[in-house]
Amino acid sequence: MTVSVVLFTSDLRLRDHPPLSAAVAAGDYVVPLFVRDAAIAASGFAAPNREAFLRDCLADLDAGLRERGGRLVVRSGDVVDVVRGIAARARAEEVHVAAGVSGYAQARERRLVRALEADGRRLRVHDAVITAVAPGAVTPSGGSDHFAVFTPYFTRWSAERPRRPLRAPRAVRVPEGVPSGRIPRREAVRGVAEGLAGGGEKAGRALLLSWRRSGLADYAAHHDDLPGDATSRLSPHLHFGTLSPAELVHLAREKYGPGSDAFVRQLCWRDFHHQVLAARPEASAADYRERHDHWREGTSAARDIQAWKEGRTGYPVVDAAMRQLLHEGWMHNRGRLLVASFLTKTLYVDWRVGAQHFLEHLVDGDIANNQLNWQWVAGTGTDTRPNRVLNPVLQGRRYDPDGVYVRRWLPELAGLAGRRVHEPWKLGAAERAGYDYPEPIVGLGEGLARFKGARERGRERGRD
Structure with a gap:
């Protein structure tokens, strides 16, 4: 009897799944395994929105496997210890896993190789899965x-x-005697965004x-x-x-x-x-390209950061995007660019502050894309124009010309018609009193001058 283990990570599907297809083709039995990794839980990365979506994905993956005669084995603990124990119990010869890119994923693969080789087993890492x-x-x-x-x-x-997509296997046979924990359910997760979409391959x-x-x-x-x-x-x-x-x-x-x-x-x-x-x-936490920034800190910066998080900056398109994030656990891509530019360049706040806030809420919060997109906007990443600044008023007029998006997420401005909604501070005093909406926390000219001055000083520090 030939047995293989498939370790699912960020590849929670049956269709076009090279590790699973290879394992099914290699022998008689497969153990489809997902480990609720104690290290990831301890890091805080399992934020409520992603945890809820993950649970949908696990339930759907288990259902798909059961339709094929199998089941998903879910265990908790140190991922290497769990994989090693499952492989030994099932007498598996190989463990299949999709290649990861983060520092943690690369370290996990190295640890798995060492542990499995010590037991006379092999880790097969599959590229182009994620x-x-x-x-x-x-x-x-x-x-x-x-x-x-x-x-x-x-x-x-x-x-x-890219390789041709693979069909889902018709049958997955799981050996007897491999225990599993219960598939966790979405309903038990607290703090989930009200408008969060459902997960799973289906x-x-x-x-x-x-x-x-x-x-x-x-x-x-x-x-x-x-x-x-x-x-x-x-x-x-x-x-x-x-x-x-x-x-x-x-x-x-x-x-x-x-x-x-x-x-x-x-x-x-x-x-x-x-x-x-x-x-x-290291680019997940450190500047990919050093600009020698001395980001704002202290009471004033903390106040601005809180206003940004709450969607109370006084710039409607920025605030609308931040409110969408809080409600859906997701944000329109153009909105992501706008709010990131506003935080890092208009407010001159460290990109890591914004990246962390996104990871606390985004259902698609991904280390590679989240951190490196933030760096791109902040000018510390791969952008060839590191000092570009997106003007939220001009961007709002261009991408939300009639103010529909703003009014959707800022009900306090629903009475403002058309393009006027992008500059409520220009209303007369009497009319402005009818709207419970804050004044801008910083003038755009002031923010731009502060950013340009800071970057110039950074260039001078870099030459020292």
Whole structure:
């Protein structure tokens, strides 16, 4: 009897799952295993919104396995100890896992290799499961281990052809005598955003197929449209791996046209950040490119940070996006750029403050994309224009021209018609008194001057 263990991590699906397909093809029995990792729980990364979505994913994965004659084995503890114990109990010869990119995932793989080899077992790590193209598959000429600029990466990445998607296995046979804990349920999680979407491969595929029919063709023209909400909303499913990025690339390219091209470009951005983090794991917490910033601290900064978190900055499009985050555990991509620019450049607050707040709320909070997108906006990352500043008024007028998005999330401004909603401080005193909305916490000119001065001083420090 040949047995393999499949360790699920950020790949909670049955369709297009190379580790599972390889394990099923290798022998008679498979142990599909998910470990509720004590280290991740202790780190605080399991925020309520992601925990609730994860529980949906685990329940759906278990249901899909049971339809195929199997079941999901869920255990808690140190991931290496649990895998080692399960493999020994099942007398498994191999353990299959998707390659990760974070410092933690890379360390986990090294620990698993050592532990399993000590027991005479083998760890098989599968690339291009969590990304469409493996991080190390595309590298620049000249010996560098990764691309530091997106455009040349996109050119090379586009020449690659992701592997053909795999079908879900028809049957999964799990050996007897492998115990499992109970599948945790979403309902027991406290502090979940009221509007949080449901998780799981079934929900993800339904969303994908619906959006591919009705949203993909117009994606290029409308994905920045705040009130239209024309983004795919697939990011939580990519984060938890209920959808395969390789399959999404194939499905998008089958449609052709500017919408498909724009969507594939966004999938490439995701792979780009993963290959940066795989090469520079320290970028999850340290500046990828040092700008010698002395970020604001103290009472004044703390007050501004709190106003930003609550959606009370006095800039409606910024506040609307922050309120969306609190209500849905998700935020429109254009909104993410706006609020990140406002925090790091208009308020001149450390990007790590914003990144941590996002990780506390975003259902798609992903170390590679969250941290490196924050760094991109802050100018400490891969952006080739590190000092660009997004003006929230101009951005609001451009991407929410009639104020529909603002009024959706700021009911206190619902009575303001049209573009006036983007600058409520320009109302007359009598009219302004009718709206319970704060004055701007900083003037845009003041914030811009402060940022430019700070960056200039940083350049001088860098030359010292």
